[in-house]
Amino acid sequence: xxxxxxxxxxxxxxxxxxxxxxxxxxxxxxxxxxxxxxxxxxxxxxxxxxxxxxxxxxxxxxxxxxxxxxxxxxxxxxxxxxxxxxxxxxxxxxxxxxxxxxxxxxxxxxxxxxxxxxxxxxxxxxxxxxxxxxxxxxxxxxxxxxxxxxxxxxxxxxxxxxxxxxxxxxxxxxxxxxxxxxxxxxxxxxxxxxxxxxxxxxxxxxxxxxxxxxxxxxxxxxxxxxxxxxxxxxxxxxxxxxxxxxxxxxxxxxxxxxxxxxxxxxxxxxxxxxxxxxxxxxxxxxxxxxxxxxxxxxxxxxxxxxxxxxxxxxxxxxxxxxxxxxxxxxxxxxxxxxxxxxxxxxxxxxxxxxxxxxxxxxxxxxxxxxxxxxxxxxxxxxxxxxxxxxxx
Numbered sequence: 001x002x003x004x005x006x007x008x009x010x011x012x013x014x015x016x017x018x019x020x021x022x023x024x025x026x027x028x029x030x031x032x033x034x035x036x037x038x039x040x041x042x043x044x045x046x047x048x049x050x051x052x053x054x055x056x057x058x059x060x061x062x063x064x065x066x067x068x069x070x071x072x073x074x075x076x077x078x079x080x081x082x083x084x085x086x087x088x089x090x091x092x093x094x095x096x097x098x099x100x101x102x103x104x105x106x107x108x109x110x111x112x113x114x115x116x117x118x119x120x121x122x123x124x125x126x127x128x129x130x131x132x133x134x135x136x137x138x139x140x141x142x143x144x145x146x147x148x149x150x151x152x153x154x155x156x157x158x159x160x161x162x163x164x165x166x167x168x169x170x171x172x173x174x175x176x177x178x179x180x181x182x183x184x185x186x187x188x189x190x191x192x193x194x195x196x197x198x199x200x201x202x203x204x205x206x207x208x209x210x211x212x213x214x215x216x217x218x219x220x221x222x223x224x225x226x227x228x229x230x231x232x233x234x235x236x237x238x239x240x241x242x243x244x245x246x247x248x249x250x251x252x253x254x255x256x257x258x259x260x261x262x263x264x265x266x267x268x269x270x271x272x273x274x275x276x277x278x279x280x281x282x283x284x285x286x287x288x289x290x291x292x293x294x295x296x297x298x299x300x301x302x303x304x305x306x307x308x309x310x311x312x313x314x315x316x317x318x319x320x321x322x323x324x325x326x327x328x329x330x331x332x333x334x335x336x337x338x339x340x341x342x343x344x345x346x347x348x349x350x351x352x353x354x355x356x357x358x359x360x361x362x363x364x365x366x367x368x369x370x371x372x373x374x375x376x377x378x379x380x381x382x383x384x385x386x387x388x389x390x391x392x
Contacts, residue, residue: 001082001325004111007034008080010092011045011052013066018174018242018373023089024050025308026300029316030087031057037324042078044071045088066091068098075099075108082111084323085120086276086299087316093120093299094169094197113323115298119272123298126168126202133293136271138264141283141292143204149189155203156185162206164238164371165189166295169197173240176371178206207292210237211284213250215265216307218318218341219274220327225266226344228277228315229307230258235369237283237294242302242373248310248351251386257284261291268296276319279303302378309380310351312336352389353380 009030012023027043028051034041035057043058044066053061060078064070066088075083083105085096099105100117115123122128127145134140144155145168156163156179165188167175175195179185185203192201212233219225232251235244250258265280272278279301281294297303300316308315312335321331321341328342355375359365365374383389 001111004039004082004113004324006040006042006078006080006082007113008042008044008071008075008078008083008110009034009058010066010071010083010085010088010095011043011047011050012088012091013045014047015049015376017376022302022305023087023300024052025305026087026316027052028057029314030084030320033317033320034084034324035059039324042074042080044074066095068095068102068104071095071099072102072104075104075110079108080110082113084113084320086114086319086323089299089301090170093124097121097169097197114276114319115272115274115278119274120298123272123278123296124169125198126166126200126295129295130202132271133268136267138267138271138293139291141205141207141294143202145200145202147200149186149193152189152201152203153182153185156182159203159205161185162208164204164206165192166202166204166371167192167196168200168202170195173242173372175201178238178371207237207283207285209286211252211286212237212239212241212244212294213253213261213282213284213291214241214246214303215262215280215282216277216304216315217265217269217274217280218277218315218322218328219266219269220322221275221325222327223270224328224342225269226328226342227262227265228313228345229311230262231303231307231310238371239369240371240373241281242375243355243369245355246303246306246353247386247389248307249347251350253284257289257291260289264291264293268293272296272298274298276323277304277315306351306353306378306380310353310382311345311347313341313345349382349384350386350389351380351382352386352392353378
């Protein structure tokens with residue numbers, strides 16, 4: 001994109017419970033990739049404790065709250081040619097969608113780098129994601145979207161308890177829960193709706209003890225795709241992936257299971273017109289080959305940060321290059337120095353991450369594992385075998 005001379009990068013804001021420093025990594029890599037192209041960078045991020053707010057990274061830094069109102073003021077002052085919203089977590093995506101709906105991006109002629117806004121909405125709205133998956137023939141669990149408590153309760157009765165309640169436009173599973181009865185669901189609904197940017201929840205059949213798999217997919221604007229990593233959660237469905245012990249590459253899949261979900265993950269990326277990187281989560285029945293697509297995050301995530309370090313594939317850096325119009329075969333993997341980004345990594349080792357929590361600072365905390373993420377970070381080890389990596 002030769003017409004892009006200045007890019008506004010939206011950061012993730014303060015580090016907090018369920019949203020740790022993984023977005024500092026992705027934002028720093030994006031700024032590095034843009035500056036290599038001679039593009040002037042403007043960063044919005046009020047967090048002084050991040051690497052990306054260091055002087056050498058962005059040309060201009062605005063330490064203001066990450067909201068659409070403040071972002072609009074920065075846009076009015078800086079007049080960027082493009083905006084990057086895929087490197088600041090859910091916070092940045094939400095701001096980008098709000099700016100688009102308010103007409104700010106159209107008013108100033110700003111290009112959205114990477115996945116277009118309508119693709120982001122198809123991925124993050126639970127109802128639109130379900131409709132998109134059904135349209136392309138990818139199975140999803142029995143579910144129904146709801147915008148009122150009455151709709152949610154009626155859907156749960158129809159699907160049958162227990163149910164999983166998921167929240168649209170949300171990070172870290174905030175507001176989600178597993179309800180085993182109508183009373184449990186009723187108690188949780190008001191909080192769930194308050195956590196949704198578009199006041200929408202999804203009532204879904206709870207896939208009790210099903211296995212959880214994740215694929216990291218990279219796709220360019222010409223439709224070329226690679227599945228960079230397959231991550232396997234040691235904890236089953238119902239435990240948020242950020243709360244789970246995770247291993248890369250996946251250990252218990254046979255070739256049929258691996259290839260079927262890999263193909264589905266690439267089709268999910270195509271269905272939302274992904275440009276850059278996304279994470280696709282699957283549930284797999286432990287007693288059969290049945291699998292469901294659960295959700296996709298059209299941005300860098302904590303899983304993306306793990307996959308980058310586990311595979312030596314700099315996902316954020318490459319996603320930033322692809323957002324400028326490069327194809328996968330045109331971007332060099334700076335970690336290997338010899339392969340281009342169209343090569344899928346092949347691992348002869350295993351990497352395991354275990355979350356870390358800091359709940360001792362708070363009183364009356366529920367320390368059980370569940371669908372809401374409470375971890376603030378993680379530790380990772382690499383070994384030649386599962387046993388070696390786990391002991392490390």
